[in-house]
Amino acid sequence: MNSVIDTGESLEKVILAGISGGRDTDFEVSMKELRELTVNTGAAVVGEMVWNHEGPVTGTYFGKGKIEELKEMAEELGATGIVCDNELTPAQLSNLSKALDLKVMDRTLIILDIFADRAKTAEGRVQVELAQLRYQLTRLKGLGNSLSRLGGGIGTRGPGEKKLETDRRLVRERISALKADLKEIEKHRNTLRLSRIRNKIPVVSIVGYTNAGKSTLLNSLTKAGVEAEDKLFATLDPVTRELILETGQKVLFSDTVGFIRNLPHHLVEAFKSTLEEVVYSDIILIVADASDPDMASQIAVCQKTLGDLGVKDKYVITAFNKCDKAGAGYDLKDHSSDASVCISAKEGKNLDLLLEKVTDGVNRGMRLFFKLFDYKDAGKIASIREKGRILTEEYRDDGIFVKALIPEALYGKLI
Ligand SMILES: Nc1nc2c(ncn2[C@@H]2O[C@H](COP(=O)(O)OP(=O)(O)OP(=O)(O)O)[C@@H](O)[C@H]2O)c(=O)[nH]1
Ligand SMILES: [Mg+2]
Structure with a gap:
C-alpha cells in the first residue's frame, strides 16, 4: 500500500511563460488556452511570466535577465516547472532546463500529455505514442534532464511500455514498429470506408474546436453515448452513428478529435488517418461555441485545419452551439459556409432545423x-x-x- 496521503494538491506547480511581442497577434488568447490545457493535465498554475520581446532567443528561448527573473519567481512561488507557450527547439529545452534547474515543458508536450491520457482505443494509443516518440527523439537529452526531475507527471504519461526511453536506437525501433501497426489499422479503416462508399450512405463529419459540443450534439441527435465532458480533447477516437432523416434517407454522423490552434504537427501527422475521415465525408458540420468570445478565431482555426487536410468542395454547415447560454443569441451566420444554424445541443434546440440543412446537403445536386x-x-x-x-x-x-x-x-x- 502506498502510504502517501493525498492532500488534494497537485503534484506539479507550474509557471506559464510566453513571449508577447512576436507575430502572434492572438497572444492573450493563446496564453489563456495554455492555462486551460495545463490545468487539464492536472497541474496547478501558480504564476505567469510574459516577456515583451520580438521573439524567442535562439538557444535559450528567454534572455539572460528573464531567466534570472523566472528563477526567483519560481523559488518564491514554490514552482516545480515552467510551461512555454511556443514549441521549444531541442537546444532551447536542454539549455533552459539546465539554466533554470526546473522541469521545462512546452505547449506541445502538454497537448501530447492530454492526448496520452485520453487515448483509449488501440488506434488512438498507437497514434499518440508515435507522436510522443517523434517529439522525444530530437529532445532526448533535454527531456531526460527535465522529466526525471519529478519522477512522474506531465510528459511521462503515455501508452508506451517504457515511459521515457533515452536510447535513440530503441526509440527509432519502436517508431518503426508503431508505424507498421498503424499501417495495418489504416488498411482496416480503408476497407470500412470502401464498404460505406459502396453502400452510398452519406457521411456527415462533425468537426470543431475542442469543447465546442461535438459529442453532446452527436448524443442529442443519435443517443450515441459518447463521452461529453467539460474537458479538452474528451474525444480522440472517432465515433460514427447512424440516423434516419425525415425523408427516410440514412446518414452517418461521425464525431472526432477536436481542433485547437497550434495543434502539434507530430500529432497531426500521427492522427492523419483519423483526421482524413473528414476528407472522405459528404458534409462537413462545423460546431462552434457561440458563447465563447473567441468563437470567430476558433472557426478560422477549424477552416484552416480543414484546408490543411485537403478538404474542399464539400457542403459545409456551421452550427452555432450553446445558444442557450447568456450572450450567445440565435442570430449568428457564417457567410463562408453553405448553411448556418443556431442550436443548443444540450437542450435539443433547433436540431430539426439542423437536420433540414443536412438533408439539403445530402440532396445537393x-x-x-x-x-x-x-x-x-x-x-x-x-x-x-x-x-x-x-x-x-x-x-x-x-x-x-x-x-x-x-x-x-x-x-x-x-x-
Ligand atoms: N450550455 C451548453 N453547454 C453545452 C452545449 N453543448 C455542449 N455543452 C457543454 O460543453 C462541454 C463540452 O462538450 P463536448 O460535447 O464534450 O465537446 P466536444 O466538442 O466533443 O469536445 P472534445 O471532445 O473535447 O473535442 C460539456 O460540458 C457540455 O455539457 C450547449 O448547447 N449548451
Ligand atoms: Mg468530444
Whole structure:
C-alpha cells in the first residue's frame, strides 16, 4: 500500500511563460488556452511570466535577465516547472532546463500529455505514442534532464511500455514498429470506408474546436453515448452513428478529435488517418461555441485545419452551439459556409432545423424523380439504386412505382 496521503494538491506547480511581442497577434488568447490545457493535465498554475520581446532567443528561448527573473519567481512561488507557450527547439529545452534547474515543458508536450491520457482505443494509443516518440527523439537529452526531475507527471504519461526511453536506437525501433501497426489499422479503416462508399450512405463529419459540443450534439441527435465532458480533447477516437432523416434517407454522423490552434504537427501527422475521415465525408458540420468570445478565431482555426487536410468542395454547415447560454443569441451566420444554424445541443434546440440543412446537403445536386416502371424495365431501377437514392419502391399490379432522388445526368436516360 502506498502510504502517501493525498492532500488534494497537485503534484506539479507550474509557471506559464510566453513571449508577447512576436507575430502572434492572438497572444492573450493563446496564453489563456495554455492555462486551460495545463490545468487539464492536472497541474496547478501558480504564476505567469510574459516577456515583451520580438521573439524567442535562439538557444535559450528567454534572455539572460528573464531567466534570472523566472528563477526567483519560481523559488518564491514554490514552482516545480515552467510551461512555454511556443514549441521549444531541442537546444532551447536542454539549455533552459539546465539554466533554470526546473522541469521545462512546452505547449506541445502538454497537448501530447492530454492526448496520452485520453487515448483509449488501440488506434488512438498507437497514434499518440508515435507522436510522443517523434517529439522525444530530437529532445532526448533535454527531456531526460527535465522529466526525471519529478519522477512522474506531465510528459511521462503515455501508452508506451517504457515511459521515457533515452536510447535513440530503441526509440527509432519502436517508431518503426508503431508505424507498421498503424499501417495495418489504416488498411482496416480503408476497407470500412470502401464498404460505406459502396453502400452510398452519406457521411456527415462533425468537426470543431475542442469543447465546442461535438459529442453532446452527436448524443442529442443519435443517443450515441459518447463521452461529453467539460474537458479538452474528451474525444480522440472517432465515433460514427447512424440516423434516419425525415425523408427516410440514412446518414452517418461521425464525431472526432477536436481542433485547437497550434495543434502539434507530430500529432497531426500521427492522427492523419483519423483526421482524413473528414476528407472522405459528404458534409462537413462545423460546431462552434457561440458563447465563447473567441468563437470567430476558433472557426478560422477549424477552416484552416480543414484546408490543411485537403478538404474542399464539400457542403459545409456551421452550427452555432450553446445558444442557450447568456450572450450567445440565435442570430449568428457564417457567410463562408453553405448553411448556418443556431442550436443548443444540450437542450435539443433547433436540431430539426439542423437536420433540414443536412438533408439539403445530402440532396445537393440531385433532383426528385418518380415514375411507374414496367416490370420489364426493372434494370433501370438498378441504375437508380446505383447512382441515386430510392425513396419509395412499390410493386403494383401495373408496374413498379419508384420515387427517388437522382443525379441530373441520369434524368434524361430514365424518362
Ligand atoms: N450550455 C451548453 N453547454 C453545452 C452545449 N453543448 C455542449 N455543452 C457543454 O460543453 C462541454 C463540452 O462538450 P463536448 O460535447 O464534450 O465537446 P466536444 O466538442 O466533443 O469536445 P472534445 O471532445 O473535447 O473535442 C460539456 O460540458 C457540455 O455539457 C450547449 O448547447 N449548451
Ligand atoms: Mg468530444
